[in-house]
Amino acid sequence: MSNEIAILGAGMHPWGKWGHNFVQYGVAAAREALTDAGVPWRDVQFVSGGATMRCGYPGYVAGATFAQALGWQGAEVNTSYAACASGSQALAAARNKILAGECEVALVVGADTTPKGFLAPAKGYRPEDPDWVRFYLGITNPTYFALYARRRMDLYGDTLDDFAAVKVKNSRVGSKNPRARYRKCFTAEDVAASAMVADPLRLMDICATSDGGAALIVSSMEYARKIGKGDAPRVSAISTVTPTFASSVVEMPDIATDSAAADGIEAHAFRSTLPLKAYEEAGIGPEDVDLAEVYDLSTALELDWIEDLRLAPRGEAAALLRNGDTALGGKIPVNVSGGLACFGEAVPAQALAQICELTWQLRGQAGDRQVEGAKVGITANQGLFGHGSSVIISR
Amino acid sequence: MSEKPLAPAIEGWHTMAAKPHLIGTQCAACGTYFFPKQTLYCKNPGCDSTDFNEVELSRTGQVWSYTNACYQPPEPFVAPEPFEPYTIAGVQLEKEQMVVLGQVIKGVSVDDLKVGMTMELVLDALHETEDDIKVTWKWQPLAS
Numbered sequence: 001m002s003n004e005i006a007i008l009g010a011g012m013h014p015w016g017k018w019g020h021n022f023v024q025y026g027v028a029a030a031r032e033a034l035t036d037a038g039v040p041w042r043d044v045q046f047v048s049g050g051a052t053m054r055c056g057y058p059g060y061v062a063g064a065t066f067a068q069a070l071g072w073q074g075a076e077v078n079t080s081y082a083a084c085a086s087g088s089q090a091l092a093a094a095r096n097k098i099l100a101g102e103c104e105v106a107l108v109v110g111a112d113t114t115p116k117g118f119l120a121p122a123k124g125y126r127p128e129d130p131d132w133v134r135f136y137l138g139i140t141n142p143t144y145f146a147l148y149a150r151r152r153m154d155l156y157g158d159t160l161d162d163f164a165a166v167k168v169k170n171s172r173v174g175s176k177n178p179r180a181r182y183r184k185c186f187t188a189e190d191v192a193a194s195a196m197v198a199d200p201l202r203l204m205d206i207c208a209t210s211d212g213g214a215a216l217i218v219s220s221m222e223y224a225r226k227i228g229k230g231d232a233p234r235v236s237a238i239s240t241v242t243p244t245f246a247s248s249v250v251e252m253p254d255i256a257t258d259s260a261a262a263d264g265i266e267a268h269a270f271r272s273t274l275p276l277k278a279y280e281e282a283g284i285g286p287e288d289v290d291l292a293e294v295y296d297l298s299t300a301l302e303l304d305w306i307e308d309l310r311l312a313p314r315g316e317a318a319a320l321l322r323n324g325d326t327a328l329g330g331k332i333p334v335n336v337s338g339g340l341a342c343f344g345e346a347v348p349a350q351a352l353a354q355i356c357e358l359t360w361q362l363r364g365q366a367g368d369r370q371v372e373g374a375k376v377g378i379t380a381n382q383g384l385f386g387h388g389s390s391v392i393i394s395r
Numbered sequence: 396m397s398e399k400p401l402a403p404a405i406e407g408w409h410t411m412a413a414k415p416h417l418i419g420t421q422c423a424a425c426g427t428y429f430f431p432k433q434t435l436y437c438k439n440p441g442c443d444s445t446d447f448n449e450v451e452l453s454r455t456g457q458v459w460s461y462t463n464a465c466y467q468p469p470e471p472f473v474a475p476e477p478f479e480p481y482t483i484a485g486v487q488l489e490k491e492q493m494v495v496l497g498q499v500i501k502g503v504s505v506d507d508l509k510v511g512m513t514m515e516l517v518l519d520a521l522h523e524t525e526d527d528i529k530v531t532w533k534w535q536p537l538a539s
Contacts (some may be wrong), residue, residue, distance in 0.1 A: 123470060127405045136471040137531060138464055139496055143483055146462035154510035198462045198503045245440050250485050251493050259428035260492040321496050
C-alpha cells in the first residue's frame with residue numbers, strides 16, 4: 001500500500017530506575033536502532049523526538065536534544081508531545097515527512113527519567129485546575145484504574161484471580177526479556193500478598209514509572225528496497241484520534257464525565273474508538289491480528305484493551321485469559337514483551353517500545369518470547385488530555 | 396466534632412442546604428450540563444453558544460463504579476493523623492447524563508456498594524482548619 005513506511009531498525013535502552021539524564025537513554029536506543037538498520041547517522045534526514053515534561057528545556061525540544069547529542073549533521077527536527085502517545089505522534093510526523101517525499105530516512109526516539117511516588121500538583125488554592133481539585137478531594141491515579149477494574153467485576157464477573165493472572169502471565173514472559181526492568185516470575189500468591197492500593201487493585205496490579213529509551217529508524221519503501229530491506233516490517237496504520245464528545249468514562253484528572261444530555265449527543269468510550277481508524281487505514285480487521293502490545297497501566301486495564309481492540313467481545317477478555325489464549329503460544333498473545341507490568345512506564349518511550357517489540361516479533365527475532373509466524377501486530381495506549389494511539393505493523 | 400463553623404472546601408461548587416445539590420451550569424442553547432461550571436464556551440462540538448445558566452444538579456444517581464484509597468494522597472489533600480482509608484464512588488446522574496466522582500461517607504466500604512445502587516449527595520467534613528471545618532460533597536447510599 002502506498003501509505004506504508006518501512007521499519008529498518010529498532011533499539012532500546014533497558015528500562016530501570018537510575019535517575020540518569022534522559023538523553024543518554026535516548027542516545028543508546030538511537031545508536032542501537034541505527035546499527036540494527038545498518039544506516040549511518042549522517043544519512044538520517046529527520047529526527048522526530050517524543051518530548052518529556054520532567055527534564056526541563058532539553059525535554060521540551062527532545063528532537064533537537066537527541067540530534068545534538070548524536071552530533072549535529074544538519075537533519076531537520078521535530079518534537080511531539082502527546083502524553084503516552086508521544087512516540088506514536090513522533091512516528092506519525094516522520095511518516096508524513098517520508099510520504100510527502102521530503103525525506104527518505106528518519107530517526108524516531110523517546111526517552112525519560114522519572115521521579116518517585118505520586119506526581120503531585122502545584123500548591124495553593126487552585127480550583128480551576130482539575131488536577132488540584134481531584135488531589136484535594138483525595139482522588140489519585142490508582143483511583144481511576146480501580147474504578148475501571150471494579151466496573152469489570154460488577155458488570156462482567158471478572159475476579160481478583162483474573163487480574164492476578166494477567167500479572168503472572170506478563171511476568172512469566174517478561175522474565176525472558178533482557179530489556180525489562182522487572183524480570184521475576186511472580187505468582188498469584190505474590191500478587192495477593194501485596195498491599196491493597198485502591199480496591200480491587202493491589203500494588204502488583206499497578207505499573208511503576210521507569211527510566212528508559214526507545215528508537216526506530218524508518219524509511220520510504222523505496223529506500224528500504226534500495227538497501228536490500230524491502231521485506232522489512234512496515235508501519236501500516238497510525239491512529240492518534242482524539243475523543244468524541246461526550247466522554248462516557250471518567251478520565252484522569254477529571255472529577256466528572258461530559259454530559260451527554262444534549263440532543264444528538266451520545267456518550268463514547270475513548271479507548272474503544274482509538275483502534276477503529278487504525279484498522280480502517282490498514283484495511284484489516286481484528287481477526288487478522290497475530291499479537292498485541294497494550295498499555296497495561298493496571299492488570300485489569302489489559303482486559304479492557306483486549307475488548308477495545310475487538311480481540312474479544314465486550315466482557316469476554318477474562319475468558320480468553322483463563323483459556324490461555326492471550327499467553328505466549330495462545331491464539332492471540334498480548335504483551336509478550338512483558339508489558340508495563342515488567343517495564344514500568346517511561347512515557348515518551350513507551351509507545352515506541354511497543355513498536356520495537358512488534359518489529360522484533362515480525363522479524364522472528366524475539367527468541368524465547370517469539371510468537372510463531374507473526375505477520376501483523378497492533379499497539380494501543382491512552383494517556384492524559386485526549387491523547388492515545390494505536391499502531392499496526394505488518395510484514 | 397468541634398464547634399467551628401462549616402465552610403465549603405471549594406467555594407460555589409455546591410449548596411450548603413440540608414439536602415445539598417452540586418452547582419453546575421447548563422448551556423442555554425444545547426442543554427449540555429457542566430460540572431465543574433463552564434461559563435465561557437460550550438464543549439458540545441455542534442454548539443458555539445457562550446450563554447450559560449447556573450443550575451443545581453440532581454442530588455441522586457446510580458453507582459457507575461467505586462473503589463477506595465488505602466494510601467494517603469499527596470498535598471493538597473489534608474490527611475487526618477493517623478490516615479484513615481476512605482471509599483470513593485462515581486455516580487451517574489440520569490437527567491444530566493454524566494458521572495460525578497466523590498468520596499463516600501465514612502462507614503460505607505466497597506463491600507457495601509454495587510454498580511447500579513442508588514446514592515444521594517450529602518455534605519461532610521473534608522478537613523479542619525484553624526478557623527472552620529471544610530465540607531465537601533460526598534455520596535451516601537440512599538436509605539430506602
